[in-house]
Amino acid sequence: MHNTSTLTKARLFICLFSTFILATGLLFSNPAAYAENTVAREPILVTGHSNPDTDSTASAIALSHLLNQLGKSAVPMTQGPLNPETKYVLERFSVPAPELVGNVANRNIAIVDFTDTPQAPAGFDKANLVFIADHHKLGNVTSSSPLEAWILPYGSTATVLYQVYTYYGIPVPKDIAGIMLGAILSDTVIFRSATATDKDLESANALAKIAGVDDIAALGMKLFAIKSDISQKGSMELLQRDYKEFNMNGQKIGIAQLEMTDSTPALKRKAGFLSAMKDMKEKTHSQSVLFMLTDIMQGNTTLLVVSDNPQLIENAFSKKIVNDEMKLPGVMSRKKQLIPDLEKAFRK
């Protein structure tokens, strides 16, 4: 009895189905299902990580524009003041700086260039996460509903977002193309970083064309000249400029990086940096504070180390710490050349 009844229902269903659904396809008019997760009329706050850099800032602006083009209301935000390089990029392409983000509890949120909760704004654990674009290792953020996450191993989040624009067939406006180009050049160290891929070069060339930038390398060098000028900056300010916190097997580790076209002036300020690192370690109750002084012309890093367990840092890289520093030839990427070895050492 049940078999017959099921079969009859099935035949009826197939008939209705073939006629209405497959023939028309009109029932599916919603182009992106995650819209259903967002609270109606409330804009999505799009933000990069704490201590914003050029990639996280440009990517927040780029994703915000894309979401608006897809019919969601979104606004770009920043978690802190912009560094001189980022300010230059926004001014050069006439893009206004994002506003400071407040507590994001009970708000819709999209995050770019990070997936670790220590780098998220206050109230993040009570926010509704709807979108992620990133190019780092996957951190500990989670969501309560299906979301959209584009995490691709390219040299910058701007490169990832250029793929998302292409996927949705949304044109990149001229001004946003300019800041995305700046983000790629900054994050890939003008394609010299170990994280740089052919997609970064391809995307940069396409974005330069849209933005009307003829000399990509000259723009890149201008950015690094701005970043390299540390003469007017205090030690703590430079330490904090690109400082990221990580949780490694339960231990809090802070890792800062300065990328310079010439690291000589920075190396002369080592004593001041070590003092700032000790203050930072105490203030943040960290197990270690590391500072990468990266010379992008020479392609190497001097790592300053303040740690409760220097032996562990030495083990991670099979190198000795001499006078609070470790020479790391060929190392330019925190994400790809420092973090994985450190995490392995901390897990042992």
Next chain:
Amino acid sequence: MHNTSTLTKARLFICLFSTFILATGLLFSNPAAYAENTVAREPILVTGHSNPDTDSTASAIALSHLLNQLGKSAVPMTQGPLNPETKYVLERFSVPAPELVGNVANRNIAIVDFTDTPQAPAGFDKANLVFIADHHKLGNVTSSSPLEAWILPYGSTATVLYQVYTYYGIPVPKDIAGIMLGAILSDTVIFRSATATDKDLESANALAKIAGVDDIAALGMKLFAIKSDISQKGSMELLQRDYKEFNMNGQKIGIAQLEMTDSTPALKRKAGFLSAMKDMKEKTHSQSVLFMLTDIMQGNTTLLVVSDNPQLIENAFSKKIVNDEMKLPGVMSRKKQLIPDLEKAFRK
């Protein structure tokens, strides 16, 4: 002095750069950077969640093929025996079943159709995660290196993977197109689920063309007829068939689902199911075990409830539990219609 030196270096760099890098682009021959994260010569194990279903099995096979086409060595795996529906789909399109996965510690791993560690194979916390394809909420998996993650809010992971094939310009082979089509039909309940999107319909139509399937709806109904035939199956077997564990605010919750073209026979076996649910709750030390008996023709669910805190379950859906069950008209999706409300209730 430093300014002049930096400028000279910069000019030299721009010159070299423009000539060699931008003109040729040949330095970037590696099409996907995550290859660098994989241990040489060791294949990537591609696996779906525990209690494999058709989407997780077909997606493991589809992603494995894609990775091989991209030059990585990969093999599809399964975490357990296949259900009757999945077996039918593989046989219908002549695709061999994946082998059982063992402990994945120190192996390269790609995961499909889940991102929650309770659904991962043994040794996952010591594995090197290189790729994720999914369509659920983002769970608690993390990685130690940059990875590739495609998480899109479509109705099936197979739909997401069809986008990845398109992104890389890799053609889907006929047999794999067939099982991906089966996965979409199964996971979207033939496009009737709340999770179904226009991308699922588009992808299914494209895959049907490749696979040579003329009548998509008939294939879908065949799958649900197989799934609906519970006459020869024990209560515990049916409970375990699509049983997923979740961690909700520190509490372990098990949620099973049976999707049927006619739920009448299942409703008659309520006493047996409740008894199996009590055994399961005790064995797994869970706070609640829920069982969704979903009638895909009527488009509703009868939720059987065994819980230490039935009041919390009632609050989640603003409904009363009567005789250990709750009627949920219009509810067909565990992921989209059950989990978010439950998580909210558990967080209060």
